[in-house]
Amino acid sequence: MLAAAATFLAVVVASSLLSGKKTKLPLPPGSFGLPIIGQTLSYHRALNANAGEDWFRRWITTYGPVSRLSYFNTPTAILAGPSGNKFIFSSASVTAKTTASMARMIGRRTLQDVVGDEHRRVRTLILRFLQPDACKRYVAGMDAEVRRHLDAQWKGRTTVAVMPAMKDLTFDVMCTALFSLERDGGENDAVRQVLSTEFQQLVKGISVVPLNLPFTSFSKCLAASRRGRRALRDHRGEAGKARERAELADRRCAHDTTAALLTFLIRYLDANRDAYEKLVHEQEEIAQCKAPDEALSWEDLSKMRHTWAAAQETLRLIPPVFSILRETTDDIEFAGYRIPKGWQLLQPTSTTHWDPKIFPEPEMFDPARFMDASAVPPFCFIPFGGGPRMCPGNEFGRVETLVAMHYIVTRFRWKLAPSCDGSYARFPLPYPSQGFLIDIQPRHRQQTNA
Ligand code: HEM
Numbered sequence: 001m002l003a004a005a006a007t008f009l010a011v012v013v014a015s016s017l018l019s020g021k022k023t024k025l026p027l028p029p030g031s032f033g034l035p036i037i038g039q040t041l042s043y044h045r046a047l048n049a050n051a052g053e054d055w056f057r058r059w060i061t062t063y064g065p066v067s068r069l070s071y072f073n074t075p076t077a078i079l080a081g082p083s084g085n086k087f088i089f090s091s092a093s094v095t096a097k098t099t100a101s102m103a104r105m106i107g108r109r110t111l112q113d114v115v116g117d118e119h120r121r122v123r124t125l126i127l128r129f130l131q132p133d134a135c136k137r138y139v140a141g142m143d144a145e146v147r148r149h150l151d152a153q154w155k156g157r158t159t160v161a162v163m164p165a166m167k168d169l170t171f172d173v174m175c176t177a178l179f180s181l182e183r184d185g186g187e188n189d190a191v192r193q194v195l196s197t198e199f200q201q202l203v204k205g206i207s208v209v210p211l212n213l214p215f216t217s218f219s220k221c222l223a224a225s226r227r228g229r230r231a232l233r234d235h236r237g238e239a240g241k242a243r244e245r246a247e248l249a250d251r252r253c254a255h256d257t258t259a260a261l262l263t264f265l266i267r268y269l270d271a272n273r274d275a276y277e278k279l280v281h282e283q284e285e286i287a288q289c290k291a292p293d294e295a296l297s298w299e300d301l302s303k304m305r306h307t308w309a310a311a312q313e314t315l316r317l318i319p320p321v322f323s324i325l326r327e328t329t330d331d332i333e334f335a336g337y338r339i340p341k342g343w344q345l346l347q348p349t350s351t352t353h354w355d356p357k358i359f360p361e362p363e364m365f366d367p368a369r370f371m372d373a374s375a376v377p378p379f380c381f382i383p384f385g386g387g388p389r390m391c392p393g394n395e396f397g398r399v400e401t402l403v404a405m406h407y408i409v410t411r412f413r414w415k416l417a418p419s420c421d422g423s424y425a426r427f428p429l430p431y432p433s434q435g436f437l438i439d440i441q442p443r444h445r446q447q448t449n450a
Pocket of ligand 1: 394
């Protein structure tokens with residue numbers, strides 16, 4: 001422990017001395033807190049208590065939009081606000097950074113971990129199966145998967161735990177559409193099972209302390225990741241291709257993020273009847289032009305403007321990815337401060353989302369803010385990140401959300417179950433208490449104008 005603290009101090013002192021020779025700019029204001037622990041525990045405690053936004057707000061009020069702290073025993077600068085967002089997304093001296101726990105669980109082989117030319121090469125590969133042209137081809141498969149899912153997990157029930165259901169749904173959509181892992185009662189199903197277990201462990205392990213001792217969360221995540229990789233290594237054919245795609249795509253974000261979006265969209269619609277009615281009207285108009293078993297088309301999705309605006313408003317209020325982590329590859333200067341090479345940069349996604357100067361009455365769910373995309377100032381709405389590392393799955397996530405909401409809205413009515421308080425925590429993805437329980441009723445076509 002002492003050694004780690006000494007190393008940390010050495011890095012800070014050395015980077016200050018070395019950088020000080022080049023420029024006289026001060027380090028950002030702030031505090032590194034206690035040795036090793038720094039602000040890691042207090043920040044994670046705030047996330048678990050769903051007080052992450054307040055934590056950042058207090059920190060920024062105290063130290064300003066550019067500040068320093070210690071996160072995972074590494075000197076870190078917070079850059080908050082539109083100019084900080086712009087800088088992080090466009091500076092050539094900033095690169096990707098994976099938490100130590102993630103790096104040890106999956107190695108540095110996913111898109112988010114590779115840098116430079118390797119990043120550009122892998123990203124081009126991934127975009128081949130995630131860009132809009134590819135997503136057009138997935139609509140029918142997603143449509144079938146959503147119907148199958150609702151028949152199996154919603155139909156005939158009176159109560160549904162939304163978050164677990166949406167996680168199953170988005171996982172199944174990803175396996176079918178993206179990985180071509182059709183259910184076959186054999187090898188493909190086995191691969192789905194292994195992937196599902198591994199994904200869940202990886203998500204749990206995003207920001208745990210990388211302490212590999214018996215019974216720590218990290219050792220459990222590490223073991224599950226090893227089991228997953230061992231099991232997948234032997235698969236060939238379609239399953240083998242699926243494995244490669246899963247390896248390339250970032251398994252941390254790929255389906256839990258969309259599951260979180262769907263869950264919180266359902267929650268906000270329950271509490272905001274105006275937005276709900278607009279969405280029902282829009283989806284019913286589309287449904288009425290279709291035969292009962294006819295799948296949605298790409299053109300249908302382009303008519304879902306209210307639905308996507310409500311989804312974007314949900315992403316503004318509860319961005320699934322709470323913060324973005326980067327690392328400086330050189331000494332940088334920003335807003336009158338010097339941030340030495342090797343420091344982490346921590347970017348809170350929701351700071352601009354909740355800024356009343358950018359989004360008036362930020363706590364209000366108001367999808368109208370997104371009906372005109374040009375009304376949102378640049379670098380202020382960043383649920384998918386930005387720049388060369390912007391989420392390549394954003395179109396896939398959009399299509400999946402629209403298809404799922406079409407069937408949820410046209411087939412069911414819902415309200416928060418009396419036993420559910422609707423609260424949620426972040427681990428670090430937002431997860432509602434009891435998975436967000438809703439009472440549901442089937443909805444029939446003739447009820448549309450009721
Ligand atoms: C609502 C759904 C989603 C949200 C909110 C979301 C959000 C994000 C965010 C914030 C980043 C980091 C961007 C940055 O560092 O600047 C990211 C990266 C990434 N996401 Fe997503 N994501 C979603 C869905 C998906 C889906 C469906 C996939 C794949 C099928 C996916 C794959 C990736 C990959 C591969 C990266 C790493 C990109 C890179 O480093 O170049 N995401 N996502």
